[in-house]
Amino acid sequence: MRLSDVLSRIYVLALFLFVFLPILTSVVFSFNSDRFPTVPLGHFTTHWYETAFSRPEVWTAFGNSLIVAVCAAALSTVLGFVTAYTDYRYGFRFKSAYLALALLPPTIPLVIMGLAMLAWLGRLGLSGTLPGIVIAHTVMGAPFAMAICRMRLQQMDPSLEAAAWNLGASPWRAMSAVVIPFTVPALISAFCLTAAVSFDEFIVAWFVSGLNKTVPVMILEILQGNVDPQINAIGTVVFLTSMTLVILAQLLILRRSAA
Amino acid sequence: MKTRISLYPYVWRLPLLIWQGLFFVGPLVLMVAMSFWLVKNYRMEPDFILKNWDKMLSRGYFWDAYWITLWRASLAAVLASLIAFPASYTLAFRVSETTRRWAIFFLIVPFFTSYLVRAYAWQVLLAESGPINAILGFVGLGPLTMLNTGIGAMVGYMTLVLPLVVILQTFSLAAIDRNLIEAAWNLGARPRATLFRVIIPSARVGLIIGAVFAFILSYGDFVSPFYLGGSKPPTMSILIIDTTKSGQQWPRAAVVAIMMIVTLFTVAFAAVGAAYGRRK
Amino acid sequence: MTKQETLVTFQGVRKQYDDFVAVKTLDLEIGRGEFVAIMGPSGCGKTTTLRMLAGLESPTEGTITIGGKVMNDVPAHERDTPLVWQSLALFPFLNVQENVEFGLKMRGVPDFERQPRALMWLERMGLKGFEKRRIDQLSGGQRQRVALARSLVTEPEMLLLDEPLSALDAHLVIRMQGVLTKLQKELGITFVYVTHSQSEAFAMADRVVIMGQGEVAQIGAPRDIFRAPRNRFVAEFVGRNNIFTGLGREGRDIVVAADRISVTRDKPEGPAIKAEFLSEEFVGTAILCYFETPEGEELKAQVTEEQLEALGAEPGMAFWLGWAPEAAHEMEG
CATH class of the missing domain: 3.40.50.300 (P-loop containing nucleotide triphosphate hydrolases)
Structure with missing residues (x-):
């Protein structure tokens, strides 16, 4: 291997280290005994986990996050799938406007989405409720779900659905017997990814949540007050949850596209 | 089938229109309308007044925030593109297909993990008494004040955008036809000339899209400037939060939000236009 | 049937x-x-x-x-x-x-x-x-x-x-x-x-x-x-035949299948056309020979291995390509 090859690989590793350093730090300090994070480290402890998870509001927040993530992911996946299927199957007038409408939400800064949602959900009487957060997270998650489903449909032989009609399946039956079974891996990974998005989202949730806090909103509020290594403990659990979801989603995508 | 009108296509087409109409277009339109509303006794009343616009756009602190946000996001886009490029180049040309796939895999993971906790970890790392200054002290440097400065904010932006920029750059570089590069060598181009005359122009669209995403994400971000940059001066996002959370001045926050969206789309369209436009 | x-x-x-x-x-x-x-x-x-x-x-x-x-x-x-x-x-x-x-x-x-x-x-x-x-x-x-x-x-x-x-x-x-x-x-x-x-x-x-x-x-x-292809489009699509422009009655085009063409050194009796040998191609049991007329039109003739050997064809040599009048089919257009 030439020197330049070695150097360029070291550069890539350094970049990965930078990206993963905060994640590793959080995990390491969550097991560190010192109240104020300094070097050298103190000794190993699970104290911060015990303190954090002995608080009932932490459990409530996890419960809220879980409910919101599952509902938002389910809605996003359904919405993403029907939109991806429309894009795959049909051409119609104003289709590019339709697709723009579908894919635009991630380009709007979250703070702005938060403000707009706060005002709108307030008018609908949903401000400060879990359904309100679910709605906001679905708007944000659906474009991801749509992209994942669309990529999967791209791999589907366009004759496959027609073959089902040809063998006596009505359009509805072909959908349930062919299109959905074909898309299942994408549906699962879309569900996992949008759940991860929802599980980590705090800005919009912070604007609209009111008293029904999700975990990231709680972290945000702890950060604004007295910083405490409990954050590392809660954060590590959040990391593990969303990383599990994301890795699961990606493994499904990779395995299926390799087959 | 033109002769029978089928329900089937509409079942798939309508949900998005209804949902986005109700919960995406609706809120944004309301926000625009709200910027013309009147606030009286901490309550909003529908109206059509220009007072909120006038109040915001005539304030020095608004324009300070406007320019600092634009400047920092632009700097973040350029920095991220420059830092990412050597890594993307390596991943695209110097490693195996399998390594590249795993690298991309690992770059996607942080994108979906708590940005807030990562920012907090940087707070710990960059602190005056934190590990990084400890290492610097060990080699006889520092301590450096990084937290609550522009540097801190930039570290946060990089954490947020680098993975995405590397992914987009790698894809666009890996998609270049290898024959094109070999043809350049074959015609006697040196590595530097090949890079600037062949590789970068061929991957231009992807490189610009990467920079645009870095810009969009940094421009709207509030965590890095707030928790790592010390929020002085405030960015547009911080301004929106402060205006919304204190004193019910939603219409003024809406003015800031609209200015942000307009700026964001102008920059993004100009950049994407430049990416595709000159490639005739 | x-x-x-x-x-x-x-x-x-x-x-x-x-x-x-x-x-x-x-x-x-x-x-x-x-x-x-x-x-x-x-x-x-x-x-x-x-x-x-x-x-x-x-x-x-x-x-x-x-x-x-x-x-x-x-x-x-x-x-x-x-x-x-x-x-x-x-x-x-x-x-x-x-x-x-x-x-x-x-x-x-x-x-x-x-x-x-x-x-x-x-x-x-x-x-x-x-x-x-x-x-x-x-x-x-x-x-x-x-x-x-x-x-x-x-x-x-x-x-x-x-x-x-x-x-x-x-x-x-x-x-x-x-x-x-x-x-x-x-x-x-x-x-x-x-x-x-x-x-x-x-x-x-x-x-x-x-x-x-x-x-x-x-x-x-x-x-x-x-x-008997009906017209030039069919004849060209079917291939392995020769289209002669204007050789039929009232100036109509005729078509002769490649396997109905005889290749000789001397001018045969009946209709024939002189062309230069270009190349040969094995097509299973027979050999398809390609010729070119002085006008630049490509002609094909299907021969057996023995026939080709007897002709001693080399690229550039001129031959007569003839056919029996009943082997020619007159096309509509």
Whole structure:
């Protein structure tokens, strides 16, 4: 291997280290005994986990996050799938406007989405409720779900659905017997990814949540007050949850596209 | 089938229109309308007044925030593109297909993990008494004040955008036809000339899209400037939060939000236009 | 061939998408138990014709009847016109047996009845023991046979095939041609076979329909089309023949098949033309020789190995290409 090859690989590793350093730090300090994070480290402890998870509001927040993530992911996946299927199957007038409408939400800064949602959900009487957060997270998650489903449909032989009609399946039956079974891996990974998005989202949730806090909103509020290594403990659990979801989603995508 | 009108296509087409109409277009339109509303006794009343616009756009602190946000996001886009490029180049040309796939895999993971906790970890790392200054002290440097400065904010932006920029750059570089590069060598181009005359122009669209995403994400971000940059001066996002959370001045926050969206789309369209436009 | 009962009719059928006309006018009858090949270059409307028959497209104008019933507005899933797709379109998430059972399942055939029928067809197609395999574990030829079994399991009156052999290796194509011809004879059902390959069409079909630019150019038995192409388009598409401009009566063009051309050093009696030898190409049992006239037109003659050796042809040598007057066919235009 030439020197330049070695150097360029070291550069890539350094970049990965930078990206993963905060994640590793959080995990390491969550097991560190010192109240104020300094070097050298103190000794190993699970104290911060015990303190954090002995608080009932932490459990409530996890419960809220879980409910919101599952509902938002389910809605996003359904919405993403029907939109991806429309894009795959049909051409119609104003289709590019339709697709723009579908894919635009991630380009709007979250703070702005938060403000707009706060005002709108307030008018609908949903401000400060879990359904309100679910709605906001679905708007944000659906474009991801749509992209994942669309990529999967791209791999589907366009004759496959027609073959089902040809063998006596009505359009509805072909959908349930062919299109959905074909898309299942994408549906699962879309569900996992949008759940991860929802599980980590705090800005919009912070604007609209009111008293029904999700975990990231709680972290945000702890950060604004007295910083405490409990954050590392809660954060590590959040990391593990969303990383599990994301890795699961990606493994499904990779395995299926390799087959 | 033109002769029978089928329900089937509409079942798939309508949900998005209804949902986005109700919960995406609706809120944004309301926000625009709200910027013309009147606030009286901490309550909003529908109206059509220009007072909120006038109040915001005539304030020095608004324009300070406007320019600092634009400047920092632009700097973040350029920095991220420059830092990412050597890594993307390596991943695209110097490693195996399998390594590249795993690298991309690992770059996607942080994108979906708590940005807030990562920012907090940087707070710990960059602190005056934190590990990084400890290492610097060990080699006889520092301590450096990084937290609550522009540097801190930039570290946060990089954490947020680098993975995405590397992914987009790698894809666009890996998609270049290898024959094109070999043809350049074959015609006697040196590595530097090949890079600037062949590789970068061929991957231009992807490189610009990467920079645009870095810009969009940094421009709207509030965590890095707030928790790592010390929020002085405030960015547009911080301004929106402060205006919304204190004193019910939603219409003024809406003015800031609209200015942000307009700026964001102008920059993004100009950049994407430049990416595709000159490639005739 | 005895006059068959008609199964399918196309009457003045036209298919137009926005400003693109896929099929201009189509009048065609297909008999029960007939093997018809629809052939033509890409974009000639042959696949659209097949898709209209399967109900995947509806005609813009005209009528299509199957078994005397007007089918224009009958949706695909209410027809019994199984299609073997160019891509095969096997369901990748189902195993071999589930693929074959699909059509029966969609028609509500109960499980206990589906299974023996599917197994019978798999055995018939030589796929016994492969029932539980996944589609991506099969070879190209095996997939082909699964696709056939899947289409035939409902015992239709007619099978549609859309370039089904185009993805196969050359040696498999010949074998599958044999399988298909035999199957069609045994089942006695109608096969409508779309292809761009004249060798496939001529090898299998009772009747060949040649289409060009959305219209039927000629319909006939393979032999008739080869010996007596109606016009220049058909002659050029069929190939392995020579078109002589203006040599017929009233200045019409004539066509002479390459195997009816004799190659001599001296000018023969009867019609002949002088041309320079260019190259030779082995085509199985014979050799196809290419010549060029002083006007730059390419001519082809099919000779045996012995004949070629006797001629001692080298590129650049001049020969006389002659034909018996009765071997020439006069074309319409």
